[in-house]
Amino acid sequence: MRLSLGLGFKQGKGRLAVTHSQQCSTGLFVPQSPPLDPEKVRELQRFISLSKRLLVMTGAGVSTESGIPDYRSEKVGLYARTDRRPIQHRDFISSAPVRQQYWARNFVGWPRFSSHLPNSAHQALSSWERHGKLYWLVTQNVDALHTKAGSQRLTELHGCMNRVLCLDCGDQTPRGLLQERFEVLNPTWSAEAHGLAPDGDIFLSEDQVQSFQVASCARCGGPLKPDVVFFGDTVHRDKVDFVRRRVQEADSLLVVGSSLQVYSGYRFIITAQERKLPIAILNIGPTRSDHLACLKLDSRCGELLPLIDPR
Incomplete structure (x- = not known):
């Protein structure tokens, strides 16, 4: 079975295996951007050099160069490519058929999603931390x-797909172990995927x-949910308060790869503005907070961040 977006799925020994085609490049989901402006690079270098307690907030745009699609990017995001929309928290919680549809799609998409590797932007930010x-x-x-x-x-503001929680008892399971259980329960099941979406999702027919x-749940028999905040859900108050304290302790804020359209992230820009922190934004395309930034850059995250010296 083949996917039009450069993914292949094949049936073998009772499980779905994912193969990568040469057509699937890491730039497939990255919107067009202008060439790097050397002066803008110098401005970001000055911003970083002057920062002593830098807080960085990243969004989907930092991972598109790893081959993970986002929702809102012009021409290449899910909203631009299709009329499909992400699953809603209320629907997942209240409907067993919705959970069945979600887990079937996630089962097919998980091998591909979990195989993605950090790109140079992730590596650069890790290096900044080490320095x-x-x-x-x-x-x-x-x-x-x-x-x-x-x-x-x-802090993973919206959780992580690598973990699964029981909605009844709260027991936590690694996503990889759940994949093995799915394989045992569905030894002959097969499906043909129709398109690729963010967050490990794959399009399947009903x-x-x-x-x-x-x-x-292996512990209590309750329904399972990935440890992530679905659309329509809210970030736990304790996590919001924790991040707000980190913003209050910072002396500058850099946004990387986010349009800030979702309030769960945008609220921290408001906190930074109230504290009069300098804000820089690196994102291809406009964001909700461009008017609050002292520096805005429209460049690939993985192209620009490695050029900055954190020392």
Whole structure:
């Protein structure tokens, strides 16, 4: 079975295996951007050099160069490519058929999603932390790429796809172990995917998912959910308060790869503005907070960040 976006799926020994085609480049989901402006590079270098307690907030645009699509990028984001929309928290919680559809799609997409590697932007931010330049990193992404790159002073604002929680007892399971349970429950199940979406999602028809068997919590038998904040849900208050304290302790804020359209991240820009912190934004295309930034750069994150010396 083949995917039009450069992914192949094949059936073998009772499980779905993912193959990568040569057509799937890391730039497939990165919007067009102007050439690097040397003066802008120098301005960002000055901004970073003057920062002593730098807080960085990253969004989907930092991971598109690793081959993970986003939602809002012009021409290449999910909203531009299709009329499909991400799953809503309320629907997942209240409907067993919605959970069956979600887990069938996630089962197909997980091998590909979990194989993504950090790009040079993730590596650069990890290096800034090692050199004592980056005080704290807040990511809106759920792909674990910052962790793979070695970042430790990190808050995953919207959770992480690598973990699964029971909605009844709260027991936590590694996503990889759940994949093995799905394979045992569905030894002959197969599906043809139709397109690629963010967060490990794959498009499947309703007919394809009806026979998929969903695993329940091994501890109590309750329904399982990835440890992420779905659309329509809210970030836990304790996590919001923790990040707000990190912003209050910082002396500058750099946004990397986010349009800041989602309030869960935008609220911290408001906190930074109230504290009169200098704000820089690196994102291809406009953001919700361009008018609040002292510096705005429209460049690829992985192209620009490695040029900055954190020492």
